[in-house]
Amino acid sequence: MAIATPQQDTPPSELAIEARGLVKRFDATLAVDGVDLTVRRGSITGILGPNGAGKTTTLRMLLGIIDPDEGTRRVLGHENPRDVARLIGYLPEERGLYPAMKAVEAIAFMGALRGLPLAEGRKRGRALLEDHGLGEAADRQIRHLSKGMAQIVQLLGTLVHDPQLVILDEPFSGLDAINQGKLEVLIRGLADRGVTVIFSTHVIAHAERLCESIAIIAGGRVPFAGRVDEARDRIPAQVRLETSAHDGPWRAALPDTARQVGQFWFFPLPETGVEPLLRALIDGEAGIQSLSIERAGLHDAFVAIAGEAAAARLVTSDAGEEG
Known part of the structure; x- marks a missing residue:
């Protein structure tokens, strides 16, 4: 089933990615089942879903590494993504650098694969390493770098040829x-320069902090694609109420779904808004100690859209990804 995205009426000239009905099978396994996706130029878009959801397969179809069995895609205005490969930077989930190669040479080599002359790649590579606090590592072999440093080197190699579109597969892993944190700053900097950034992740915190738009993918399908705030608006804001009175007429102001946890009450914000609720609580002598309105987080939205089973396989914070 193909799910249309809210951005489908965007003029083609403003789109970096436009994919319709992408399907990919591997033998008897249906890995991607009718994915629709549009990405505006200059935006940061997250592909959010658990491992095995179809994120990597979808990205590889957008890049032209593999072709879809069904559906169409346009990347930077071209139907064949390979025609614009030199305008794209790609960081695969499976990292791979030659251990004996020096950091600056690894960056230059990756740039050369996208058409950048080696001499220019070395010059830019040293500048990028300096800019990211790794200048002293420029002439060190990859085997002598920490895992995190090597990962940053590979990321810089993805960017050295000044791509218009950057696709990062689980870059925080x-x-x-x-x-x-450094990578988040780098991604924001790219978008500030007008570069389109797409990254896949199963860590909600990164998507919530960085993304203007997300595509939620689960079981090879995209049940939601659009702005982060639109996803969060799928769930009504929640009221968190603390009162000094334990009972009284004010209880009639609470909906039947209200639940009490310790001294607090939790319930969805009524459609009539907060002011009628406040009047009813005051008139009913609730003795309001505190009242806050808490907007649903992206994790709650993901649960509502993709289901508990898919959400259970996500990581909700950065801590689960440190390694």
Whole structure:
């Protein structure tokens, strides 16, 4: 089943990616089942889903590494993504650098694969390493770098040829908190320069902090694609209420779904808004100690959209990804 995205009426000239009805089978396994996706130029879009959901297969179809069995895709205005390969930077989930190669040479080599002359790649590589606090590592072999440093080197090799579109497959995997933060700053910097960034992740925190738009993928399908705030708006805001009175007329202001946890009450914000609720609580002598309105987080939205089973295989915070 193909799910249309809210961005489907965007003029083609403003789109970096436009995919319709992508299907991919591997023998008897249906890995991707009718994925629709549009990505605006200059935006940061997250492909959010658990491991095995079809994220990597979808990205590889967008890149032209594999072709879909059904469906169409346009990347930077071209039906064949391989025609614009030099305008794309790609960081695969499976990292791979030659251990004996120096860091600056590894960056230059990756740039050369996208058409950048080696001499220019070395020059840019040294500058990028300096900019990211790794200048002293430029002439060190990859085998002598930490895992996090090597991962940053590979990322810089993805960017050295100044791509218009950057696709990162699980880029935060294996990075400690410090390097995760550096990567987030780098991604925001790319978008500020007008580069389109797409990254896949199963860590909700990264998508919530970085993304303007997300595509939720589960079981090879995309049940939601659109802005993060639109996903969160699928769930009504929740009221968190603390009162000094334990009972009284004010209880009639609470919906039947209200639940009490300790001294707090939790319930969805009524459609009439907070002001009528406040009046009813005051008139009913609730003795309001505190009242806050808490908007649903992206994890709650994911549960509502993709289901508990898919959400159970996600990581909700960065801590689960440190390694």
